Amino acid sequence: MDLSYTPEEEDFRARLREWLAKALPGLPPKPKPEDWPGRRAYDLGWQRMLYDAGYADVHWDASPTVRLIFLEETEKAGAPYVGANFVGLLHAGPTIAAEGSEEQRARWLAPILRGDEVWCQGFSEPGAGSDLAALRTRAWRDGDDYVVSGSKIWTSHAEVADWCELLVRTDPQAPKHRGITWLAMPMNAPGVTVRPLRTLAGSAEFAEVFLDEVRVPVANRVGAENDGWRVTMVTLSFERGTAFVGEVVACRRVLGDLARVAYRNGTWDDPVLRRRLGRLNAEFRALWRLTQWNVSEAEGKGVPGVGGSVFKLRYSHARQELYDAAAEVLGPDALDLDRPWALDRLSSLSYTIAAGTSQIQRNIVAERILGLPKGR
Amino acid sequence: MRFQLTEDQRSLRDGMRGLLARRFDGEALRAAVGTPGALDRGLWRELGAAGFFALRLPEADGGVGLGLPEAVLVFEEAGRALLTGPLVATHLAAADVPGAAAGEAVVARVDGGLVEWLAEADTVTGDASGAVALRSVDPLTPLHRVPAAASDPASDPVAVLLTAAEQLGTATRACELAVQHARTREQFGQPIGAFQAVKHLCAEMLVRAETARAAVYAAAVTADTVDIAAARLLADEAAVRGARDCLQVYGGMGFTWEAEVHLHLKRAWVRAQRGGGNTESEELLAVELLK
Ligand SMILES: Cc1cc2nc3c(=O)[nH]c(=O)nc-3n(C[C@H](O)[C@H](O)[C@H](O)COP(=O)(O)OP(=O)(O)OC[C@H]3O[C@@H](n4cnc5c(N)ncnc54)[C@H](O)[C@@H]3O)c2cc1C
Numbered sequence: 001m002d003l004s005y006t007p008e009e010e011d012f013r014a015r016l017r018e019w020l021a022k023a024l025p026g027l028p029p030k031p032k033p034e035d036w037p038g039r040r041a042y043d044l045g046w047q048r049m050l051y052d053a054g055y056a057d058v059h060w061d062a063s064p065t066v067r068l069i070f071l072e073e074t075e076k077a078g079a080p081y082v083g084a085n086f087v088g089l090l091h092a093g094p095t096i097a098a099e100g101s102e103e104q105r106a107r108w109l110a111p112i113l114r115g116d117e118v119w120c121q122g123f124s125e126p127g128a129g130s131d132l133a134a135l136r137t138r139a140w141r142d143g144d145d146y147v148v149s150g151s152k153i154w155t156s157h158a159e160v161a162d163w164c165e166l167l168v169r170t171d172p173q174a175p176k177h178r179g180i181t182w183l184a185m186p187m188n189a190p191g192v193t194v195r196p197l198r199t200l201a202g203s204a205e206f207a208e209v210f211l212d213e214v215r216v217p218v219a220n221r222v223g224a225e226n227d228g229w230r231v232t233m234v235t236l237s238f239e240r241g242t243a244f245v246g247e248v249v250a251c252r253r254v255l256g257d258l259a260r261v262a263y264r265n266g267t268w269d270d271p272v273l274r275r276r277l278g279r280l281n282a283e284f285r286a287l288w289r290l291t292q293w294n295v296s297e298a299e300g301k302g303v304p305g306v307g308g309s310v311f312k313l314r315y316s317h318a319r320q321e322l323y324d325a326a327a328e329v330l331g332p333d334a335l336d337l338d339r340p341w342a343l344d345r346l347s348s349l350s351y352t353i354a355a356g357t358s359q360i361q362r363n364i365v366a367e368r369i370l371g372l373p374k375g376r
Numbered sequence: 377m378r379f380q381l382t383e384d385q386r387s388l389r390d391g392m393r394g395l396l397a398r399r400f401d402g403e404a405l406r407a408a409v410g411t412p413g414a415l416d417r418g419l420w421r422e423l424g425a426a427g428f429f430a431l432r433l434p435e436a437d438g439g440v441g442l443g444l445p446e447a448v449l450v451f452e453e454a455g456r457a458l459l460t461g462p463l464v465a466t467h468l469a470a471a472d473v474p475g476a477a478a479g480e481a482v483v484a485r486v487d488g489g490l491v492e493w494l495a496e497a498d499t500v501t502g503d504a505s506g507a508v509a510l511r512s513v514d515p516l517t518p519l520h521r522v523p524a525a526a527s528d529p530a531s532d533p534v535a536v537l538l539t540a541a542e543q544l545g546t547a548t549r550a551c552e553l554a555v556q557h558a559r560t561r562e563q564f565g566q567p568i569g570a571f572q573a574v575k576h577l578c579a580e581m582l583v584r585a586e587t588a589r590a591a592v593y594a595a596a597v598t599a600d601t602v603d604i605a606a607a608r609l610l611a612d613e614a615a616v617r618g619a620r621d622c623l624q625v626y627g628g629m630g631f632t633w634e635a636e637v638h639l640h641l642k643r644a645w646v647r648a649q650r651g652g653g654n655t656e657s658e659e660l661l662a663v664e665l666l667k
Contacts, residue, residue, distance in 0.1 A: 001385065001445045002378045003597050009377070065377050259665035275655060278662030282606035286591035289379075293590045296379040310586045313579075362579035363572070370555045370578055372569035 003292065005065070013069050019053055020077040027080070033203050040118060040160040043083035047115030056113040059089045060097060064242060064298040068291070071245035076253075081246070084157050088112035088119040090243065092165040095182070099223045099231045108163070108184065120161035122152040122185070122209055123232070129154075130360050132167075133176045133229060137211060139168035139183065145215040146170075146183060148191075151208060154354075158194045158207035161187045166216075171226050180228035184220040191215075201346040202337075242298075244315055245291055251322055252284045254341070258322075262329045276325055283318045287311070309369075313361045316351035323348045379594070381449070388442075389449045395426055396457040405636065408460055413518045415461050415482060415496040424479015428454075428463075429470045433477060439470070444534070448541040448596040455545025455615075455647075458639055460516045462493040464538045464650075465501060473499050486522055487535070487650050494520040514642035536651035537595055537604045540611035543647055544592050546640050547585040547614035550622040553637065554578050558625055568625070577621045584614035602664045605657035612654060615644035 005013070028045065031038030050056045058070045082089055093112045096104055111117040128135040137150025148168055155164070164185045171179030185192070191214035196204035223231035259277050262268040294307040323345035327334035334342060352358040366372045381389070399419055408416070423429065431447050433439020440446075447467070454463055465485030466476050475481030475498070484493050486502030494500065494507055495518060507520040555578050558569030568574050588610040595603035619641035623630035630637045648654065 001381060001593055001597050003594060005377050068377075256665050259662065263666060271659075274662045275658035277665060278658035278660070279609060281661040281665055282591070282609040282657070285603065285606040286587050286610050289590035289594035290587055292377060292379045292594070296377060299378070300380060307586070310583050313583050314587050359572075359576070362576040365579040365582055366569075366575035370551075370582060372555065372558060372575050372578060373567050375566075375570045375572055375575070 005069070009065055009069060012066055013073060016055070016070065016073050017077070019055075020073065020079060023049055023053065024077060024079060030080075036160050040084050043080065043085055044115040044118065046080040046083075047085050047089075047113075051114050056115075060094060064295045067242050068245055068295045071242060072249050075246035075249040084118045084160055085112070085115065087121045087157065087161075087165065088117065088163075091121055092119040092163070092184070095165065095231060095234055096184075096222055098234050099182075103219075104184075104222060117162040118157060118160055119163045119165060120155050120157045120187070122155050122158075122164040122166040124154045125151060126153050130357055133180065135167055135169060135180065137166075137168050138172070139170050139181060139216070141218070142215075144218050146181075146218060146221070148183070148185070148211050148214045148216055151210045153208050154197075154206045155194075155209050156206045158187070158209050159196055159204070163187060164209070167228055167232060170228075174226060177229045179226055180232075181225050182222045182228035182231045183216050184222065185211075185214065185216045189214050189216065199347075200349065201343055242291070242295060244311065247319070248284060248287050248291055248315065251319060252288070254326070254344075255280055255284060255322060258326050258329055258341075265329070265331075267329050267331075273325075273328060276328075280318070280322055280325060283321070287315055287318060290314070309356075309361045309364045312356070313358055313365065316358060319351050320348045379597075385446060385449055388446055389453060392426075392428075392450045392453040393456075395422070396453060396459060400457050400459055402636070405458060405639070409515050409639070412515050413495060415493065417482075420461060420482060421479040424477065429467050429479055430477035431467070433470055437471070439477065444537065444596040444599055445593065447538060448592060451538045451541035452545040452548070452592075455542030455643075456549045457545070458516065458549075458636070458643060462497065463542075464535050465492070465497075467538065468532065468535060469499065469501060485535070487531070488652055489522060489524055490649060491520045491522055492517050492646070494518070512646075514639070514646045516639060517643065517646050519646070531651040531656065533599075533601045533604045536608050536657075537592070537599075539647050539650045540588075540592050540595070540604070540608040543608075543611035543615035543644060544585065544588050546644050546647075547581070547588055547611065547618040550615070550618035550637075550640050551578065551581040551585055553640075554581060554622040554625040561627075574625055577625060581614075581618045581621050584610075584618060588614040602661060605660045608651065609654060609657050609661070612644070612648045616641070616648060619644050 028042065031042050047056065055070065058067055062070065089112060093109060096108050123132055125135050125137060137148065137152065139146040139148045164187055166183045166185045168181050168183055169179050170181040191212040193210040195208045197206055197208060199205050255277065262273065262277065267273050290311055294311060297307060323341060326341040327345055330339065330341065333339045336342060367374055399422060427440040428450055430439040431442050431450065435441035462482060462484045466483040469483040470477040473481055473483050476483050481498045482493065482496050484491050484497035484500045486500065486504055491500065491504050491507055494504060504522050507522045510519050510521050512519040558574050558578060559567050561568050591607040591610045595607035619637065623637045623641060626635060626637050629635050
């Protein structure tokens with residue numbers, strides 16, 4: 001058990017810090033949440049800066065430990081989040097890298113790394129959420145194209161995306177996991193309609209995507225026809241690796257800020273509240289150690305282990321508790337959306353739903369780690 | 377960074393598990409319950425011979441020369457097996473009390489107004505005068521109540537950490553027991569583990585245990601007081617709630633004297649009292665946020 005970093009890793013950290021200190025002041029002002037073109041440009045611009053400095057592919061080619069350091073340091077320095085680059089860097093890109101042909105890798109990977117193109121993820125459908133494999137968006141062959149009809153929902157960043165990693169049903173007769181295909185769909189293709197959905201936080205972070213006889217070239221298929229489920233699983237295991245490193249660092253900072261606010265406004269004198277904050281300190285320290293544990297495990301095995309589900313379950317609830325505690329510290333101010341943390345409290349509510357609900361994660365832990373039988 | 381067990385640490389843990397499986401199996405456990413207050417001195421010496429108490433003493437002093445991470449691993453195993461006796465107190469006294477390192481002496485320790493295993497002890501750390509025996513909730517841990525005294529040893533972070541390691545062992549064991557039972561016990565024509573309500577109890581037990589594991593192991597590496605306080609909070613929670621949920625999964629059998637589940641819960645309660653209880657750790661962690 002060793003928590004120290006190698007000289008090479010420390011060197012990477014030092015150079016990164018140095019670069020961040022120089023680069024971050026050059027960032028343009030942060031766009032308003034409702035300014036979508038502005039947000040797209042900002043997120044892509046940041047990725048371009050990373051690219052020019054040689055950090056663009058840290059999510060793909062670096063060791064898990066270096067990735068951990070990268071995410072820790074960028075968060076500590078207050079650098080922008082992956083934002084609109086999320087699906088490209090963490091879902092579609094890794095999938096194409098693992099399963100795509102030479103040509104496909106050449107076509108799609110470089111623009112993701114350079115910050116030229118935005119991807120979104122068209123998996124969920126109105127009738128297929130937790131039961132993703134029940135998806136019904138149909139695709140059939142017509143010459144060199146697939147013709148796609150159906151609808152997707154909860155598609156984050158759909159409004160500003162160039163590409164969509166799309167799951168479609170190519171064989172309705174086959175068992176549900178076996179008739180699915182993975183396609184890269186250009187979002188500007190005729191027949192694609194994006195209708196933004198307002199979240200409970202008031203902004204339009206995701207959208208419905210309607211597909212009406214959209215033609216997608218067969219050349220845009222990654223993996224074999226009807227093998228899309230397996231291809232997708234490669235992506236999903238990526239998501240549960242180091243996805244939350246930056247957020248844990250951020251939560252620990254918020255917790256410190258929160259304690260100082262409590263100290264100033266007098267709520268600190270309430271021992272119940274104080275101990276609640278103490279407990280959250282223990283919680284996020286433990287989550288940081290669990291991250292290091294999982295990263296070390298991935299370092300040994302080359303792939304993220306099942307520990308990712310354990311982490312996601314614990315973390316998503318801890319994050320909600322953090323902002324609930326913040327609301328207790330703030331009292332009436334917690335109801336004012338212009339105050340810090342009020343919006344964070346709202347967005348924390350999505351953590352137990354997005355990327356596999358807590359109930360689904362518990363099923364995964366119970367069945368895949370503990371070996372309990374599947375229910376009938 | 378390689379935050380995983382090394383080969384050596386793995387074999388140390390397996391060795392300890394093997395020793396306890398041979399010397400403190402289910403039968404020995406039941407025998408111990410049948411003879412409350414009696415400590416198996418033969419086993420105590422065997423633990424001494426295996427280096428359990430001298431683990432962290434320098435080799436030059438006849439110790440094993442290992443560190444806190446290794447100590448945490450063997451204490452986790454002790455917790456898992458419900459091993460009896462003042463393990464933490466004797467381990468801590470290895471350098472100072474003659475015979476403690478070798479398992480020749482049994483050392484008790486005043487902690488939080490309580491002393492475990494006072495009647496069996498050859499030496500007591502702290503002031504145990506005026507100690508009164510109480511009817512211990514845990515049949516495997518005799519307890520004395522002592523009046524608070526100025527000379528009481530302050531809560532020792534190492535004692536807190538080793539206790540957290542024992543709690544981690546309990547949390548892990550409770551989860552294993554629950555899962556074994558859930559796979560074999562059938563109701564409504566299927567294993568109860570196929571019911572989601574049961575499945576999710578088990579999943580949460582694992583989540584709590586694994587989160588506590590990361591915290592306990594990391595605290596053993598850093599030996600930092602704040603890390604130790606965090607580890608104990610997580611480990612107490614994982615042990616106490618894990619044992620309770622295990623009891624629930626066992627149904628009526630869980631409420632019996634015969635099934636070992638209650639022993640895990642009761643021991644977890646006893647350990648949670650050590651080191652000033654949870655509030656002391658919570659306060660420590662709260663204050664650290666302001667630094
Ligand atoms: C902020 C946000 C962003 C998202 N972004 C995207 C995106 O970019 N692309 C995309 O494809 N999707 C996205 N999603 C969709 C997300 O993956 C789904 O919401 C999620 O998988 C749950 O599906 P559902 O909403 O249909 O809920 P349902 O599956 O209908 O679940 C409803 C409730 O039933 C429970 N439930 C369902 N099945 C079971 C079961 N077997 N056992 C126990 N309980 C069960 C669930 O836990 C939940 O509590 C996003 C979601 C959110 C909230």
